[in-house]
Amino acid sequence: MTDRTAVALPATAGDTLALLDRWVAHGWLRPLDRALAAFLLEQAPDASPLLLLCAALASHQVGRGHVCLDLPALLADPDTTLSLPPEGGEPADTPPPRPSRCLAGVCPRALDAALDAPELVQSGPGNSPLVRRGPRLYLRRYWACEQRIGAVLRARMADAASWQEALDPEEARRWLDTLFAGAAGEGPDWQRLACALAAGRGFSVITGGPGTGKTTTVLRLLVLLQALRESARAGAPLRIRMAAPTGKAAARLNASVAGALDRLPLAGVTGGEALRARIPTEVTTVHRLLGARPGSRHFRHHAGRPLPLDVLVVDEASMIDLELMASLLDALPARARLILLGDKDQLASVEAGAVMGELCHRADGGHYTPETAAWLAGVSGEAIPRHYQDSAGRPLDQHIVMLRYSHRFGAESGIGRLARAVNDGVVRDAEGLFAERGRHPDIARLDLAGPEDARLEALAVSGGGEHFAPSTDGAVPAGQQHYLQVLHQGRPAPDAPRTAWEDWARGVLQAQGAFQLLAAVRRGPWGVETLNQRIAAALRDRGLVRGEGVWYAGRPVIVTRNDYDLGLINGDMGVTLAVPAWLAQGQAGPEPALAAADGARDLLRVAFLANDGSGRIRWVLPSRLEQVETAYALTVHKAQGSEFRHAALVLPDRNSPVLTRELLYTGITRASRWFTLLSSEPRVLARAMGQRTLRSGGLRGALMDGSVSESG
Numbered sequence: 001m002t003d004r005t006a007v008a009l010p011a012t013a014g015d016t017l018a019l020l021d022r023w024v025a026h027g028w029l030r031p032l033d034r035a036l037a038a039f040l041l042e043q044a045p046d047a048s049p050l051l052l053l054c055a056a057l058a059s060h061q062v063g064r065g066h067v068c069l070d071l072p073a074l075l076a077d078p079d080t081t082l083s084l085p086p087e088g089g090e091p092a093d094t095p096p097p098r099p100s101r102c103l104a105g106v107c108p109r110a111l112d113a114a115l116d117a118p119e120l121v122q123s124g125p126g127n128s129p130l131v132r133r134g135p136r137l138y139l140r141r142y143w144a145c146e147q148r149i150g151a152v153l154r155a156r157m158a159d160a161a162s163w164q165e166a167l168d169p170e171e172a173r174r175w176l177d178t179l180f181a182g183a184a185g186e187g188p189d190w191q192r193l194a195c196a197l198a199a200g201r202g203f204s205v206i207t208g209g210p211g212t213g214k215t216t217t218v219l220r221l222l223v224l225l226q227a228l229r230e231s232a233r234a235g236a237p238l239r240i241r242m243a244a245p246t247g248k249a250a251a252r253l254n255a256s257v258a259g260a261l262d263r264l265p266l267a268g269v270t271g272g273e274a275l276r277a278r279i280p281t282e283v284t285t286v287h288r289l290l291g292a293r294p295g296s297r298h299f300r301h302h303a304g305r306p307l308p309l310d311v312l313v314v315d316e317a318s319m320i321d322l323e324l325m326a327s328l329l330d331a332l333p334a335r336a337r338l339i340l341l342g343d344k345d346q347l348a349s350v351e352a353g354a355v356m357g358e359l360c361h362r363a364d365g366g367h368y369t370p371e372t373a374a375w376l377a378g379v380s381g382e383a384i385p386r387h388y389q390d391s392a393g394r395p396l397d398q399h400i401v402m403l404r405y406s407h408r409f410g411a412e413s414g415i416g417r418l419a420r421a422v423n424d425g426v427v428r429d430a431e432g433l434f435a436e437r438g439r440h441p442d443i444a445r446l447d448l449a450g451p452e453d454a455r456l457e458a459l460a461v462s463g464g465g466e467h468f469a470p471s472t473d474g475a476v477p478a479g480q481q482h483y484l485q486v487l488h489q490g491r492p493a494p495d496a497p498r499t500a501w502e503d504w505a506r507g508v509l510q511a512q513g514a515f516q517l518l519a520a521v522r523r524g525p526w527g528v529e530t531l532n533q534r535i536a537a538a539l540r541d542r543g544l545v546r547g548e549g550v551w552y553a554g555r556p557v558i559v560t561r562n563d564y565d566l567g568l569i570n571g572d573m574g575v576t577l578a579v580p581a582w583l584a585q586g587q588a589g590p591e592p593a594l595a596a597a598d599g600a601r602d603l604l605r606v607a608f609l610a611n612d613g614s615g616r617i618r619w620v621l622p623s624r625l626e627q628v629e630t631a632y633a634l635t636v637h638k639a640q641g642s643e644f645r646h647a648a649l650v651l652p653d654r655n656s657p658v659l660t661r662e663l664l665y666t667g668i669t670r671a672s673r674w675f676t677l678l679s680s681e682p683r684v685l686a687r688a689m690g691q692r693t694l695r696s697g698g699l700r701g702a703l704m705d706g707s708v709s710e711s712g
Ligand SMILES: Nc1ncnc2c1ncn2[C@@H]1O[C@H](COP(=O)(O)OP(=O)(O)OP(=O)(O)O)[C@@H](O)[C@H]1O
Pocket: 183, 191, 208, 209, 210, 211, 212, 213, 214, 215, 216, 217, 256, 260, 407, 408
């Protein structure tokens, strides 16, 4: 609630820091944000209170995913710049004044005057800690990242003609006919258009919801590019690399690439098998590709030592934050082709920046110029419908294609229809899908009586099959007990060879992906912390897990920070297993004489799937895992890039800034077969769908006109 009862801008810098302390104490601001204000005051002892306040708020925006502080928005609605209400509730003592009260009466001119402090705020290159560009106030690091990204992408857009001219349209058309043989459907084939467009661009984005064929399309594109390279006799085959932001996303793409490549209609095509063999199936993480170095934020590859590749495909690009994208583009050779894949409607990265969303904000409408449409028709044989054409289309629009038809979720799929209704913001449709019980056997809604309703645990343990209409194939949704049963029942004998233990661990990890409980928030009764405790207790009560300590057999964990020494990436998931001492200690196999007695010497190790796509199991000593959390429940953010057969989403009964349409959409689309919604608030869908994630940043503006000038 906006508080405009009195003008209360702190009078001195000391008063400002005291106010920031109170905001920190109430969980409205991070200690880091307050520390920045204190640092600036040391640098410039006469800095104005308003400037210090703005600096702390600019820093706070970064923690909330924004790239900068939007100054007009700050004056129009000051309280949206703090974390209000804080997660998990407020402390009991009197709350401090809100920004709306401190800033009441502050006009744009006063703000301009406060920010006119060249030692702290400049408008471009320099060494001030803050940068102001028009309506935006940045921490310099984020302004610089935005500049670097803008410069690389603008240069590629400015050079579009040379990429387009380098493409032989007839040869491309011949290959597209081969690669899309038999693929006729209603309306334009956007996959074919995507291949044609990306083949004629140095930088392109292919966006689409789940199952719209991003992987299938990009593999066809890679074959097309490799084939064109060979027919032009332009030298060695293209060096192609594929990467994804997390180990989990890389492993998922890895698993689908090999199958999708096998399905390409290349059998019987002259040279087809050789081409197929020249498409890599290995997907790495962006960090690994760039050469992350332990304990450093610098990478082995950068502008001075670019990546040795000709084509780079980056999947799940919406999860890439501003800094990582800047590092990636720095390391990209000037003539290397960049193809970004992802779902523009998903939540943006946890860290600052929403690069994919900024690039794709006009993707729904197409906005292809008549020239682009004519060129695409010549290359692909597909006509772009008139309503996707726009004679005023911007250069950026000409680099983006949206795949519009889900091959995974047919027209009748509840998950597919729910995701669409949520995305379109049509509350009545979304609510109605749950009301038509039985019509959609893949979705269910469980209305809880309150935060303590034990039906939540029951569903998480068993999967809650009783809430779904029966499916035609008789399959039922899994819960947590599924992987624990695999864990208990599939355990090899103590003297079984190493391969048997690894197969078992793979089986447990795979079964663990059959169900995931998701939550919107971390703290409070509906947050992952409470849910994890409740599920662990419920599993103990049912005898599915034993042991009271932090580590016990069956504990699932998620890695929360990259650990290059252990080869683990933020988002990797593992399961704790009790294994014989010989295996835990890295010996090749059991010593026969000891094997029989070995069962008594089981040790705990956490099994992770190696994120190099090899399918190997990494056994990690629990005490070496410093940055992990229990993963019976995950936030939707953490689950991004993963997919589960059954995803159950728990939403809070109170409004929260994180409860947005994008969060709901991302949660729903984590489910591949069954989706359950759990909440005690009947209006929760309407609430979440009514809130959009808006992220401040200047990239979109900088790219829209396609000019090479600096963003303003
Ligand atoms: N044009 C098509 N015709 C028929 N089936 C298709 C077509 N394109 C993709 N598919 C099928 O749809 C499924 C999803 O395709 P794909 O994995 O390429 O989609 P995606 O967008 O990458 O999915 P994800 O949501 O996993 O990122 C696959 O089974 C694939 O074989």
